[in-house]
Amino acid sequence: MTHRVADALPLTVGIDVGGTNIRASVVDGDGEVLDTVQSPTPHSARALEDALDRAVRELRRRHPIGAVGLAVAGFISDDRSTVRFAPHLPWQDAPVAARLTERLELPVILEHDANAAVWAEYRFGAAAGGHNVVLVAIGTGIGAALLIEGTLYRGSHGIAPELGHLQVVPQGRACPCGKRGCWERYCSGTALADTAIELLATDPGRSTVLAREVGRDPGSLTGRRVAGAAQDGDPVALAAIADFARWLGLGLAFVSDIFDPDLVVIAGGVSSSAPLFLDEAREEYARAVTGAGHRPLARIRTTQLGEAAGMIGAAELARAVLAEPGRRASRVARSGR
Numbered sequence: 001m002t003h004r005v006a007d008a009l010p011l012t013v014g015i016d017v018g019g020t021n022i023r024a025s026v027v028d029g030d031g032e033v034l035d036t037v038q039s040p041t042p043h044s045a046r047a048l049e050d051a052l053d054r055a056v057r058e059l060r061r062r063h064p065i066g067a068v069g070l071a072v073a074g075f076i077s078d079d080r081s082t083v084r085f086a087p088h089l090p091w092q093d094a095p096v097a098a099r100l101t102e103r104l105e106l107p108v109i110l111e112h113d114a115n116a117a118v119w120a121e122y123r124f125g126a127a128a129g130g131h132n133v134v135l136v137a138i139g140t141g142i143g144a145a146l147l148i149e150g151t152l153y154r155g156s157h158g159i160a161p162e163l164g165h166l167q168v169v170p171q172g173r174a175c176p177c178g179k180r181g182c183w184e185r186y187c188s189g190t191a192l193a194d195t196a197i198e199l200l201a202t203d204p205g206r207s208t209v210l211a212r213e214v215g216r217d218p219g220s221l222t223g224r225r226v227a228g229a230a231q232d233g234d235p236v237a238l239a240a241i242a243d244f245a246r247w248l249g250l251g252l253a254f255v256s257d258i259f260d261p262d263l264v265v266i267a268g269g270v271s272s273s274a275p276l277f278l279d280e281a282r283e284e285y286a287r288a289v290t291g292a293g294h295r296p297l298a299r300i301r302t303t304q305l306g307e308a309a310g311m312i313g314a315a316e317l318a319r320a321v322l323a324e325p326g327r328r329a330s331r332v333a334r335s336g337r
């Protein structure tokens with residue numbers, strides 16, 4: 001807490017705590033990443049905290065650090081101190097912020113990874129200038145975050161929003177969450193592969209590159225592969241992409257009916273294939289939203305910060321803690337609260 005850069009916003013560390021890797025970066029007050037270390041994610045809570053401790057200490061040897069923010073794929077308590085549950089991490093009801101604060105003697109905050117990402121896009125990226133922003137991170141599933149009137153919306157229990165589990169098809173595809181027909185079962189990388197396999201099953205005579213690959217091993221098909229095949233003009237892949245685009249537009253129409261955002265940011269691995277589907281998704285959204293033709297529509301953009309967004313947002317939220325009353329910081333940063 002004594003480390004500060006005179007006359008500048010303090011440097012902070014943002015850490016993306018993923019199921020596979022930990023990536024920790026030193027981030028400055030303009031959202032620039034100055035230095036990064038990465039290591040595999042250990043499988044026990046103790047070893048994971050040791051690894052986080054090591055990463056921060058390594059960065060701290062090279063930079064003066066004021067605070068640490070963790071972007072965690074999981075449910076976080078509303079005081080941002082405890083990981084309630086994270087399906088891919090060894091933490092359950094774990095007071096991670098207190099444990100790391102004690103070890104590092106630095107303020108440590110936790111944030112849901114999608115919340116951290118939308119905050120970064122709002123401060124430094126695709127959501128700059130937005131007012132009511134929805135981030136939809138599309139990968140194997142859908143992660144989502146809301147910014148309402150420039151403030152992160154964390155719900156009453158730190159759990160909202162789970163837009164990926166809006167039920168869009170009653171009795172539809174089974175979802176790991178235990179329900180059926182969730183939006184992410186139709187609008188994700190996983191869904192792209194599932195849709196392609198379904199299309200091939202209804203028309204087994206189709207002889208395309210993708211059909212031959214699926215014929216050999218249906219389990220090997222990924223959303224990335226479908227997107228690649230669509231780029232090459234494979235008709236089955238293109239049909240799967242069109243279906244995905246329709247579900248993306250429809251889902252965004254549902255989301256707009258609830259939140260009326262002015263800006264939507266599409267992030268996650270699938271966003272790199274946005275040229276394949278974004279125009280069609282925008283058209284479907286414009287058709288499906290209530291009051292179509294008689295209302296302004298949300299702008300739909302793709303991520304600017306990409307995979308670094310969670311880290312940058314966590315670092316920026318940690319910086320805001322330093323500006324809170326009772327803490328000394330050189331300049332007041334806008335708080336995410």
Ligand SMILES: [Zn+2]
Pocket residue numbers: 164165175176177178179180182
């Ligand atoms: Zn679900």
